[in-house]
Amino acid sequence: MSHLNQVKYESFVLRISFLFVGQFSLYEGFQDWNRGRADIHPEVAVATLLIYAVSLFIISLALMPDSTVFKFKDFSLVPLILATITSVYVVAEIAYNGSYRTDVLAFSQYAAILVTKGLNPYTQDLTPALSMFAVQPSDLTPLSNGSFLVPFYFQYPALHFLVFVPFVLLGLRDMRWVLLMFELATIGVIYLKCPRNLRPMLILPLYAGSDLLINFTASSVSDMLWVLPLVLVAFTIDKKPVLSGILYGVSCAIKQPPWVLAPFIIIYLFRTQVTKDVQDKLRRLAEFLGPALALFLVVNLPFAFSDPIGWFRNVMTPITSDLVILSQGPAILSQVGLAQVGRVFYSILAIGVLVVLVTNYYVYFDRLRYILWILPGVILWFSYRALTNYVIYWMPLMLVSLILWYNSYSIMPTRGRSN
Amino acid sequence: MVQFLQHYAYARSLKLKFRLNRYFAPVSAGILILVAAFAFTNLQGTYSGPAPILDPNFKLWSTNSTGSQLSVWNLESVKGSDDQVSLNETTISGRDAAQLAILQSGERPGWVYVGLTQTLDGARLSALFKSTLGIWFMKEPCHCDDYPFNTTAVTLVLEINDGIHTISYVFSDNREGILPLLNHELVFRPAPSGVWTFQQFNFTKEYSDAHWSIPTSLNFRIIFGVGQSSPGWHYAYLNRITTASNIPQTSQSLVANQPIIPATMTSRDSD
Numbered sequence: 001m002s003h004l005n006q007v008k009y010e011s012f013v014l015r016i017s018f019l020f021v022g023q024f025s026l027y028e029g030f031q032d033w034n035r036g037r038a039d040i041h042p043e044v045a046v047a048t049l050l051i052y053a054v055s056l057f058i059i060s061l062a063l064m065p066d067s068t069v070f071k072f073k074d075f076s077l078v079p080l081i082l083a084t085i086t087s088v089y090v091v092a093e094i095a096y097n098g099s100y101r102t103d104v105l106a107f108s109q110y111a112a113i114l115v116t117k118g119l120n121p122y123t124q125d126l127t128p129a130l131s132m133f134a135v136q137p138s139d140l141t142p143l144s145n146g147s148f149l150v151p152f153y154f155q156y157p158a159l160h161f162l163v164f165v166p167f168v169l170l171g172l173r174d175m176r177w178v179l180l181m182f183e184l185a186t187i188g189v190i191y192l193k194c195p196r197n198l199r200p201m202l203i204l205p206l207y208a209g210s211d212l213l214i215n216f217t218a219s220s221v222s223d224m225l226w227v228l229p230l231v232l233v234a235f236t237i238d239k240k241p242v243l244s245g246i247l248y249g250v251s252c253a254i255k256q257p258p259w260v261l262a263p264f265i266i267i268y269l270f271r272t273q274v275t276k277d278v279q280d281k282l283r284r285l286a287e288f289l290g291p292a293l294a295l296f297l298v299v300n301l302p303f304a305f306s307d308p309i310g311w312f313r314n315v316m317t318p319i320t321s322d323l324v325i326l327s328q329g330p331a332i333l334s335q336v337g338l339a340q341v342g343r344v345f346y347s348i349l350a351i352g353v354l355v356v357l358v359t360n361y362y363v364y365f366d367r368l369r370y371i372l373w374i375l376p377g378v379i380l381w382f383s384y385r386a387l388t389n390y391v392i393y394w395m396p397l398m399l400v401s402l403i404l405w406y407n408s409y410s411i412m413p414t415r416g417r418s419n
Numbered sequence: 420m421v422q423f424l425q426h427y428a429y430a431r432s433l434k435l436k437f438r439l440n441r442y443f444a445p446v447s448a449g450i451l452i453l454v455a456a457f458a459f460t461n462l463q464g465t466y467s468g469p470a471p472i473l474d475p476n477f478k479l480w481s482t483n484s485t486g487s488q489l490s491v492w493n494l495e496s497v498k499g500s501d502d503q504v505s506l507n508e509t510t511i512s513g514r515d516a517a518q519l520a521i522l523q524s525g526e527r528p529g530w531v532y533v534g535l536t537q538t539l540d541g542a543r544l545s546a547l548f549k550s551t552l553g554i555w556f557m558k559e560p561c562h563c564d565d566y567p568f569n570t571t572a573v574t575l576v577l578e579i580n581d582g583i584h585t586i587s588y589v590f591s592d593n594r595e596g597i598l599p600l601l602n603h604e605l606v607f608r609p610a611p612s613g614v615w616t617f618q619q620f621n622f623t624k625e626y627s628d629a630h631w632s633i634p635t636s637l638n639f640r641i642i643f644g645v646g647q648s649s650p651g652w653h654y655a656y657l658n659r660i661t662t663a664s665n666i667p668q669t670s671q672s673l674v675a676n677q678p679i680i681p682a683t684m685t686s687r688d689s690d
Contacts, residue, residue: 130490131481137473137491146470146662148491150478324469334466335542341458342465348458356447363443 007066010197014069015062017076017200022059024207025051025079028087028214036090044094047086054079076200077191081184084213091218092176099134100176103141104156105220106133109175111154111161112168121161122303122311125151144322144343153310155317158300159253163225179217182224186396187213189231194403202399212392223393226254230261234373234400237265237288238272245288249295256318257390260376263358268372271365329386346384353382370405373397471539471547472639475660477517480508489517492535495640499527506533509656511557512615516656519643525650530568534642535657544637546662548626553619554641555658556590560612562649564594567605570648575655577641579622581634586625590618604629615658 029051036044058079061072092098100106110129111121127150129135142148154161164175172178187203194202206213217224229251236244248265251258269285304311313320322343325331331346333339357375361368373394380390473491481490487508488494496504501524509518521531539547554577563572567589577588585603590610598605604625610616626633643655 127479127481131483137479140479140490142470142473144467144470146473146475148474148479325466337468337542337545339459340464340466341462342467344465345458345462349455352451352454356451359447360444363440 018058018062021076022055025055025083028083032090035095087214088218101219106135108161112164121154153314157253182228186228226251241288245291249292253296253299264372325384327386329381331384343384350383354379370401468546471543472660495534497532501526502531504533514658519655521645521653523645530644532644536640540636548623550662553661557656561592570646572646574644580638
């Protein structure tokens, strides 16, 4: 492609992204105007005005001369971040009146409070958190017999509450702002690591809908906590396996979904052609897995020490307990009565898909190398509790993988590209 | 010769690798489909659906400014300014229980009621009509056999209401039978007082017998009421609600092998 054509192409892509950003921000501004009760919340009126202003500005930019367009190429972040922060505030603080919409964030914050008082959250009943954070009964997950796993014990690895301890000590009341910080940091890392010519365009998939970055965060879905370290894992895995391993340990010490990545990461490390010597490959593997395991144990052992079996049982609860089937995956067929198979079938299916994907990833590594970050989402989609957040939170990782693919593609010779 | 063999082995390994690469994906997908089909066939009927009643054991308690409450049950009451109602977690005669308590002041004409309710629709409602529901409870004497709404009555009632039709199961002292009213049936179920008692209900049969169509939503209530002429504290206890796939019977009564406590219960276990 000639330089002129390339400029024209990049300019066109930039203009399209400006239009998308402007339209998305206008949509969110309108939603905030609708649900934000501006009549009694003047701050919402001011924020809505700002969103509309920057949205109209960026839409206008889309048909300005090239020099102006390129001058404002990073401006996309302004309306997007402004709309994100405003919408999270409006939904969390006004529409939900400050209440948490998941038990997981309520339990995590309560566990962090317990830790500051010297108590082990894995041995304490966390039920008071439900009234403390006004969690609605409809947001609790029942077992298939309608009862609940009472008393409630902490069911996630320890970093899921330890991350909130500093903020509890600082007096922060609503931990959704911590989730938002992790979210903005994730966007920032992806944006900064992205080749400059792709920047505004690359983050657009994160905003293809309001759920991932706005509604789920405002509803207290905590998955962004493990996404940020995993994004850093993806960026460092090729050149800094020790650092990458530490970051993977951090991610696994926050929540269980990153555990599903383990076999794919092992294959990735083993099959990546840094060296052909098996011993070197194994050493590289150990450089990654050793720190990952060490970090996980360092974080969790202090809490597991007094009752290791109890800790293990609690952490495995989301996997082993007889929770009611709730799914946006194939299990929806049972949920609506079109199939009469229970949770065992979907567990077999998910394990079967895991085995098939792992083996195929190994065999077809040359072709599938960069796809690994979405494979846990595919596996979890087949499970009996395939909720949307088990799937869409892998999107930032797919963007990282796209960057890595793009970078490797641009340094490869024209012929013989296999990826 | 050695060189030839090495070349031959290398070429053969490449060929095998090519074959493996070509067939591995479809073969593995095929095996997965076979395993899934086998599991699907052999695990038919293992889905039991969501339970119709949430927190059937009355275990999910929370505390707020007004005291303890059951999180997924709605608490309803009708009372005068001098009357009191409360809901407490307690243990009585060896069983955990939700205690419904009423202080009837006798000052106001009419009844004092306290009730626990859940609204059922969708899959939970379907499950209710596919199953036989049972409840373990302990009650006071009803004094309601002549007329359920006499002023001395102390009634514990399980009621379902679909917005048009209502069935009220009154746990009476001795009376048994159905008193049909317009779109409302009073079903008397004799139940002993002061002991844990188990009763089962088949709502599908009741609806079928009454020639009512299955509703799209339903209010499930457990109501405890005390008439004006029975002043003082009164209690009813709920241990748990069970569901089983439909058993072709309209009722069944069991009495737990527990020590019988005085028929007029005055214990205040958790107050």
